[in-house]
Amino acid sequence: MQPLIDNARSFGQRPEEFAPLALGQSPQVLFITCSDSRVVPALITGARPGQLFELRTAGHIVPPHTADRPTSEAATIEYAVSVLGVQDIVVCGHSHCGAVGALVRGDDLDAVPAVRDWLAHAAEDPKAADRQDPAVAEAVQNHVLTQVLRLRSYPCVERRLTEGRLALHAWYYEVHTGAVREHRAATDTFEAL
Helix, strand or coil: CCHHHHHHHCCCCCCHHHHHHHHHCCCCEEEEEECCCCCCCHHHHHHCCEEEEEEEEEHHHHCCCCCCCCCCCHHHHHHHHHHHCCCHHHHHHHCCHHHHHHHHCCCCCCCCHHHHHHHHHHHHCCCCCCCCCCCHHHHHHHHHHHHHHHHHHHHHHHHHHHCCCCCCEEEEECCCCCCCCECCCCCCCCCCC
């Protein structure tokens, strides 16, 4: 913990760099990814403060939209799209994802009931030919595409897509190499950016 504290102390010693942030935010991108500590959106993209609006959930899950039961995820998506006017939404899954791996393998999650219920309510079992692949690459990529489709069920997203003012992107990040791939609709494959 001490190295983190030391960095936090020195971080605040450059107020001139951060003063403009007090005027507000206008991020261009909503970046939806996993809570996994190995996935750091600003590091992956090189973004500076104010450039990304982030939504991090276990398993990079976008729950289905339900008007009668709002969620923090829905509130974040709606705020990013309707208030901040983001132009792009990236859903970024990653290799070696514990949540997707648990779904693929059918792990017993009774010892972690909140995790079990979150995964059960929010995700279909991702398809994978090799259920024992430790990277769960194919399953994560299929899972990312499912989450992108779910985004389309949000009225604010659908409206902005129809207006041509929003683009959706499906990314796959390899934690063991640092490589990032994007889904290409023309070939239905994930290819290097």
